[in-house]
Amino acid sequence: MFKQWQKWRKKSRYRAVSGVCVPLVTGMAATTVMEFTDRIFLSHYSVNALSAVVPAGVTAFLILCFLGGVAGYVSVFIAQYHGAGMPEKIGITLWQGIFFTLLSGVILLLIACFVSTPLFILVGHNPEIRVLEIQYFTILCQGGMLHVAIQALSGFFTGRGMTRPVMSANIIGMVVNIPLNYALINGIWGMPELGIRGAAIATVVSWGVVVLCLAPPIFSRYFILEFKLLETIALDRDIMGKLFKYGVPGALQFSLDIFAFTFFILIVGRMGIVPLAASNIVISISSLAFMPALGFSFGISSMTGQALGKGRPEEARAAAWSGIHLLMLYTMSLGVLFLCAPETIISFFMKKGTMGGSYEEILRVGSIILRFVTVYILLDVFYMIFAAVLKGAGDTRFLLLAISAATLSCMLIPLFVGITYWGMGIYAAWGCVVFFIGILCLLISWRYHNGKWEQMLVIRN
Template sequence: VWQGAYVALFSGLLALLPAAFAGELFAFIGHDPAIRAAETDYFRILCYGTGPQVLSTAFSCFFSGRGQTWVVLAVNVVAISVNIICDYALIFGHWGLPELGIVGAAWATNIGLVVSALCFAVLFLGPRYRSEYATLRGWKPDIELLRRLLRFGGPNGVNFMLDIMAFTFFLFIVGRLGPIPLAATNLAFHINSLAFMPLIGCGIAVSTMVGQRLGRDQPDAAEYCTWSGLHLAMLYMGTMSLGYIVVPEFFLAPFGEEKDADFAAAYQIAVVLLRFVALYCVSDAAYMVFTATLKGAGDTRFVMWVSISLAWAIMVVPSFVALTYFDGGLYLIWSFGCAYICILGVAFYLRFRTGRWKSMRVIERADERE
């Protein structure tokens, strides 16, 4: 955990680099000037929250790795509640605070991240865990442990960063079609997060249980955990997919009223985009569960290289080429994104079926260390 905290400190400093060039980055993308200004401010401020975000993750893994997911849930509920309260105060200028709009939303997010990191740190350093796990003893930098952490966790972190980057470029490409297609795409992605966030929780649970079973030399039990997680994820995502197709208005209603001309145009496009989301939801479930198993076993390099390669080869580059050279439309671009997620699910299923992950260990057994 302490080595993860040092990684968080380094990550926070590293994130200052893209923050310094935010203006140039979004000028290169070429969105509408009004959108570009808001994007630049929002991105720059969010970069400042990278350190607390990674620190929160490092501390939370102490609890999730031990199966104390209720602690993680409680802290996240507190952090999200603080985020929402700060959103209300800073976006709209309540309680004597300035009305900051999207800048206020970014600062509210950072405040929530700081609260999350502080809550986890207080619990981790509390009397209970100090006496039971000696949480204060491992604070010194351990080069060997840090190297091992980076060996297995580094590819996972790089994968996450480049995955976010790929989808960000995808949004940049969509943004070149105009503000209405971009708004519709953002609507679809925000609604999909309702399904995706619980799926992340399912993936964390699977990864934790797989790691525990492999640590006990129970690969068959680890495989059973994977299939159980897949059944649960498929049931949930299948239900959400049905909702996106049958009652899309239920999911779109909280975002605005059709009386507004711009929202009405984005609304009609978003209804169609939700059908794309429904199509790839089940594959997304398979992707999350199988990658969770592979990551729990330590097969992080394979996950990283396959995810990066497929993201750019199937989603980003074809979308850019289709728009730039063939005047491709929004639905064609979304087809590439949908194909990417579907192929990801198949790729990681095939890797899972090889069974190579069953012989992997993130931490060697005690008899191997002696």
């Protein structure tokens, strides 16, 4: 056993993974803190605002994840070009991400104008909540191009393993967001009281701040000369075509994952205020595990792309397992906290005066749901890291097929039939969530161990 440990230590990449992923995790933590405080402020503002912010926010996030996922896939191309020693291709790749960002802005404005109201009427939530959902969703879509721009610009840095600028930009965005959020929601410091609209506006402003932090370093004199950024402002049909070929399935994979949870929240809303509010709170809490895992997945994708670009798939494997070990330490610690102090954690999101007689019931239901969350966040570690390796290699078609099959068979059909026709309760519904993540974990783990991804390279296909 000791000899095996020494052998692993020699090939492990804990330091390299930490150097790339920890800044991304820190940046994701800043995003998590923004969402966390956003929902705490709204929970203290009104129970309707709390009930509306998660369905509307997750629905907007679903759309933004797809568009941002395609734009952000430039990081995989940049990583492989960087690993293969082809810096002349990095500038033109970045421009394809920027052009796609502009297209996304048009799409999001059309969604804000023509889709917002019909969508939430179709959902069928309480009319008072529906109005708030439409307001929050519309504002996020109107400013959503900034979110997509962040993904494209971040790809320039993460693809080359330079993750500190991304971390710094996200932290600055958080510092701006939190006080602005509080002021616009509650109407203090000379700001108007806008409630849930104020939360959305503060989020969009923070996105703009992050873009302003990322863009100037990219277009500095040094990078302009090194990557010929001003000479490569053109639409490259080959690279743009590959961005759609690999980026769209990759983005759809993640978007379908988010869609499964969006559908879950929307249909749980039919059970009543208590199940919806408790689920919203628990999902907000679970982001403490999800966002770091997402940060690690971005880092591992980049490291996989660089390793394959250099023709060294063994480095990608070592990075993946090192990432799993580090992430499991954090996730298991979080799971212990969820099991030992659930009511204390949930109470941060509630104020007795705004919850009426539902306070104790939401606390009880939420505490039980956290047990389900403890199981699925551990499974999610393997799913996220192995999926990151496949994405970094360009095996996005399999990812899309796997997530599509699991979403339909393990989430959408069981939840719809169970809640609509069989009277499924909230705990059975959360059981479906754990089953869904478990199946995904098995499918993606099998593909990873199959090893076909080691022979893939998006820049040569």
